[in-house]
Amino acid sequence: MTTNATSALPTYMTAKGFCLTSGFWMMVATFMGLLGATELIAPDLTENIGWLVFGRVRPIHVNLVLFGFVTPGLLSSAFYYVPRLLRTELYSEKLGVITVLAWNFALVTVVVSLAMGYSQGREYAEMIWPIDMLIVLAFTLVFINLIMTVAQRKEPILYVSVWYVCAGIVLTAVTFSLGNVIWKPNSGSLVGIPDAILLWFYGHNVFGLLLTPLSAGVAYYVIPRACRAPLYSHTLSLFGFWSLLVVYTHIGTHHLLQVPVPTWLKVISIVDSVAMVIPVMAFLINIWYTAKGKLGEIHADIGAKFVFTGTIMYFFVSIQGSMMALPDVQRVTHFNNWVVAHAHVGVLGFAGMISLGGLYYILPRITGKPLYSRFLADFQYWLILIGVIGFTVVLTIVGLIQGNAWLNGETVYRILPEMHVYYVTRASIGLIIFSSAILGLYNILRSIFFNPGEIS
Amino acid sequence: MYFPYFITYMAVGFVISLVVFLWAIKNGQFKDQKRARFLPLEDELEPSVAKVSTFKRYEVYTLLFLALAGLAASGAVLVFSLLNANI
Ligand code: HEM
Numbered sequence: 001m002t003t004n005a006t007s008a009l010p011t012y013m014t015a016k017g018f019c020l021t022s023g024f025w026m027m028v029a030t031f032m033g034l035l036g037a038t039e040l041i042a043p044d045l046t047e048n049i050g051w052l053v054f055g056r057v058r059p060i061h062v063n064l065v066l067f068g069f070v071t072p073g074l075l076s077s078a079f080y081y082v083p084r085l086l087r088t089e090l091y092s093e094k095l096g097v098i099t100v101l102a103w104n105f106a107l108v109t110v111v112v113s114l115a116m117g118y119s120q121g122r123e124y125a126e127m128i129w130p131i132d133m134l135i136v137l138a139f140t141l142v143f144i145n146l147i148m149t150v151a152q153r154k155e156p157i158l159y160v161s162v163w164y165v166c167a168g169i170v171l172t173a174v175t176f177s178l179g180n181v182i183w184k185p186n187s188g189s190l191v192g193i194p195d196a197i198l199l200w201f202y203g204h205n206v207f208g209l210l211l212t213p214l215s216a217g218v219a220y221y222v223i224p225r226a227c228r229a230p231l232y233s234h235t236l237s238l239f240g241f242w243s244l245l246v247v248y249t250h251i252g253t254h255h256l257l258q259v260p261v262p263t264w265l266k267v268i269s270i271v272d273s274v275a276m277v278i279p280v281m282a283f284l285i286n287i288w289y290t291a292k293g294k295l296g297e298i299h300a301d302i303g304a305k306f307v308f309t310g311t312i313m314y315f316f317v318s319i320q321g322s323m324m325a326l327p328d329v330q331r332v333t334h335f336n337n338w339v340v341a342h343a344h345v346g347v348l349g350f351a352g353m354i355s356l357g358g359l360y361y362i363l364p365r366i367t368g369k370p371l372y373s374r375f376l377a378d379f380q381y382w383l384i385l386i387g388v389i390g391f392t393v394v395l396t397i398v399g400l401i402q403g404n405a406w407l408n409g410e411t412v413y414r415i416l417p418e419m420h421v422y423y424v425t426r427a428s429i430g431l432i433i434f435s436s437a438i439l440g441l442y443n444i445l446r447s448i449f450f451n452p453g454e455i456s
Numbered sequence: 457m458y459f460p461y462f463i464t465y466m467a468v469g470f471v472i473s474l475v476v477f478l479w480a481i482k483n484g485q486f487k488d489q490k491r492a493r494f495l496p497l498e499d500e501l502e503p504s505v506a507k508v509s510t511f512k513r514y515e516v517y518t519l520l521f522l523a524l525a526g527l528a529a530s531g532a533v534l535v536f537s538l539l540n541a542n543i
Contacts, residue, residue: 084499158485159495170472178465190461198461224496234492238485245473250466312519316526329533389522396529 010089012366014096014145016448018076019359019366021104023437023444025068028111030434032061037427041420051115059126060114065347066124066206067135068107073355074214075142078165080362081221082146085162086153091145099141106134120180120188122195124203129185136182139173160237161217167245168213175205197261201252208248211351215314216240216283218358219307223287226304226361227297232289240282247272247279254325258334266327273325280318287311302377303361306353309385313349317342332407338399341392348433349388356380356440363444369453372446376439383436390429398422 036057039045046052083090090096109131113119119126127135146166150158179202181188181195189195224231231237253261253269291298291308298304320342323329333339360377364370371377398419405415480486 081496085495087498155495156484157488157492157495158480159492161496171469174465174469178461201462221496224493225499228497230493230497232493234489234495235486238489242477249469309519312523316523319527323533332533332536392526396533400533 010083011093012080013093014090014100015076015079015362015366017097017100018072018079018103019363019444020448021100021107022069022073022076022355022359023441025064025072025107027434027437027441029061029064029069030430030437032057032064034427034430034434036061037423037430041423041427050117056115056117056119059119059123060111062124063110063114063126064107065352066211067110070211070347070351070355071214072103073359074211074218074351077218077221077355077358077362078146078161078214080366081218082162082165083149085155085159085221086149087155088149088153091148091152095141095145099138099145102134102141103138106131106138109134122189122199124206125180125188125199127180129180129182129188132176132180132182132188136173136177139169139176143169143173159220160231160234160241161220163238163241164213164217164220167241168210168217171205171209171213171249175202175209178202179205193259193261196256196259197253197265200255201250204252204255205249207346207351208244208251211347212248213241213244215310215351215354216244218354219283219287219311222304222307222358222361223290223298223311226301226307227291227294229290229294232286236282236286240279240286243282244279247275251276251325257325257327257330270325270327274322276318276322280314284311284315301361302371302374302381303357303359303363305378306357306360306381308357309381310350310353310357313345313353313388317346317350320345332403333399334403336399336402336406337395338403341395341399344388344391344395348384348391353384353388356384359444363447367448367451369447369451372443372451372453376443380436380439380443383432383439387429387433387436390432391426394422394425394429398426 035046035052036054039054039057043054046057050056079090079096110127113128113131114126118128120128125132143166146169150162150166179199181190181198184190190198220231220237251269251272253265254273257266257270287308288311298308324333324339324342360371401415401418401422406412
């Protein structure tokens with residue numbers, strides 16, 4: 001690991017870089033979300049401003065949340081805990097810094113190209129080919145650094161967090177390439193239904209094989225440490241890991257149950273969506289039993305508090321997801337804001353919370369100073385919690401209104417007035433989340449650069 | 457035609473997973489699980505910053521309420537959808 005010439009202590013440059021990346025892009029991403037939500041209640045707001053129309057703002061928001069805010073936050077923790085769990089040093093801090101720079105460069109190109117209207121029009125795979133390649137490169141660099149760290153480890157046993165993060169990175173690099181059809185640079189897509197199948201196979205894996213394993217990795221590290229208790233069962237955690245690989249890898253077609261895709265694919269996706277309860281509960285039982293009787297410790301550590309709340313959200317989003325994969329339920333919930341509610345519980349409530357939790361847990365450890373402001377972090381926690389619950393309630397109601405209306409053959413425009421008030425509430429909640437992101441970035445910046453706290 | 461892509465992906469995924477799994481068995485990754493539980497703790501632990509057990513009651517109740525409300529809402533929509541499904 002790159003060391004400080006004077007102290008020979010790790011510099012944690014990579015972890016710090018990813019912390020800053022996550023904090024900054026969370027702010028931009030949530031602003032884009034807020035802008036999009038505002039456009040839904042005031043469609044003329046950005047009239048004649050081509051690069052800010054909803055169709056461009058939405059993919060910028062979604063991709064920045066996934067690849068700008070949540071993933072870098074989870075990676076910042078990974079770059080801290082992987083070397084520690086393996087009792088070694090990070091393979092190359094220099095490579096890590098290059099990765100951070102490449103990652104941010106890719107994000108800038110994502111924003112600029114999407115705003116300019118360069119889009120392949122496939123959800124989560126909007127980016128054009130050169131940017132796809134940049135993203136694959138960034139993931140490859142992360143993987144090289146982590147796998148080489150594993151190779152030089154002094155601890156023979158790989159703790160479950162290491163399994164999760166390495167698998168998450170490899171699987172994402174592969175499924176990202178496949179889902180973006182990188183062998184067809186011009187279109188970035190196949191044709192017709194096969195394209196939809198491939199796209200959703202990848203799209204689901206963004207949550208299942210990137211955000212979920214990386215979040216699980218952070219939770220498995222932070223919770224035992226914060227509780228000062230060993231993990232309830234490492235065997236159970238490995239069982240959860242391998243069953244996740246078996247079950248999660250091919251349930252993407254549950255996004256296409258209303259589409260004429262082959263029935264066998266739908267059946268596999270539905271059965272495995274329900275079977276997801278196995279890896280989910282293996283993870284949750286393990287974490288919750290580890291924390292049993294230790295909620296005081298969790299509450300005392302702001303990072304652990306975020307992480308633990310994320311695990312509760314994981315319970316909800318997964319149970320809800322398994323139900324949403326049932327065709328009868330999906331007749332009501334598909335193609336409306338119900339899914340958007342689910343998406344926010346998953347990405348913000350579960351993965352986003354754990355990402356922030358990991359970040360706040362490691363910040364004092366990588367800077368050697370206490371967090372700049374525990375109060376601000378706590379405040380941000382409550383803003384996000386209220387925001388996620390608010391989104392869930394409001395969007396679920398709108399979803400049910402839409403779902404029922406369409407099921408009953410109602411014309412779309414006739415229910416728009418009914419939805420308006422909820423959309424206004426939703427935009428206000430967006431403002432809460434955006435404000436929380438500003439507080440978060442300020443706290444991260446002060447903790448890293450202008451921290452008056454005593455060096456510990 | 458998407459089958460070739462799928463079959464290739466599944467085959468590659470399966471082979472990689474199998475190789476890694478077999479490596480894990482051979483390498484003793486599934487042994488010594490008792491010690492593995494303690495791996496995160498073996499690092500030096502900082503002194504407790506916690507005024508432990510001050511987990512404020514109202515926070516527990518709020519979280520519990522949110523959890524139950526979420527569960528109830530999910531249950532209700534399941535029942536609702538099934539009752540309304542035109543099977
Ligand atoms: C057991 C676990 C889960 C299952 C079975 C599941 C199931 C589903 C299903 C069936 C849909 C499609 C709904 C529709 O279009 O009608 C969906 C959408 C979605 N899920 Fe999940 N989910 C699970 C966990 C998660 C997690 C953990 C996350 C986030 C980290 C997540 C994020 C999303 C997002 C963002 C969408 C929206 C996709 C879109 O249409 O753009 N899900 N999920």
